[in-house]
Amino acid sequence: MTPQQYIIYATLAIIGLYLAYVVSTSIINLFWYLIQIIIYGGLLGGILWYLRKEGFFELFKK
Numbered sequence: 001m002t003p004q005q006y007i008i009y010a011t012l013a014i015i016g017l018y019l020a021y022v023v024s025t026s027i028i029n030l031f032w033y034l035i036q037i038i039i040y041g042g043l044l045g046g047i048l049w050y051l052r053k054e055g056f057f058e059l060f061k062k
Contacts, residue, residue: 051057
């Protein structure tokens with residue numbers, strides 16, 4: 001292989017590694033946001049369920 005081919009392959013390898021890094025961090029962030037949505041949604045659902053059980057929303061029907 002010529003030195004020019006080494007430079008081209010090295011450049012393509014660096015670009016490929018950078019794209020793999022960007023994609024993997026995006027996927028990790030997506031899972032992190034999904035976990036936060038599930039946790040905070042569960043907390044909000046639990047609070048609303050407790051308030052409904054205690055009759056809090058009946059005040060607004062009158």
